[in-house]
Amino acid sequence: MEERPLELVDDIQGESCALSEVLRCIHVALLCVQQRPDDRPSMSTVVLMFGSDTVLPQPKQPGFFTERNVVDAESSASKNDSSTKNEITITLLEPRDLELS
Template sequence: MSPEYAVDGIFSVKSDVFSFGVLLLEIVSGKRNRGFSHRDHHHNLLGHAWMRYKEGRSLELIDDYLGISGYLSEVLRSIHIGLLCVQQSPEDRPSMSLVVLMFGNEGVLPQARQPGFFTERDLFTAESSSSTNAESSTNQMTITLMEAR
């Protein structure tokens, strides 16, 4: 779901472009954005792909089962296009017709910017804060069953 739709309820053709980018990254990585986890961080798939892209390590995103030996440049281009599609601002995302053109030629692609919903969930802090809370309340609930005479 695009950030502008999730936050403001605004839907446009660029919302579909965002969804296409997420789908493209999911296909290349073999992982779902929702529920994605990595041992080194708590980013979602978009954040993970963005970090690898910025570090020049996009190859690490590719699913081992794809068998891409002869298609490496096309898959790396797909990652780059996917990241262009999931940029935070709708104005920065390409149109779908431009995406088709990007796939169809080998021209230089523009630099991708940080994706929307680039999040890091701090699971450790959330778990430890709930387990180390010294003050806790107990629900003092009773149940009364009414019986007629």
């Protein structure tokens, strides 16, 4: 949206990558994170999207979005009386010890 796709490219890549390839990768990535799972392409479709020059569908609303502009986010939050808080939990799985008898 800000028309600065090369900011997403690793500095090590430098200018060795083609802008059209960067834009296609971003476009496919946006298709993969759409709000509704049914709107997301399958992995085989993603492979086809990268392997061809066909026109890609326009992505819809992403499933996860965070506001980058803190000033705008604060002003819009102050207009609303309610707020939400997103929390993330991490579960570490550990195997059980097997006792041999």
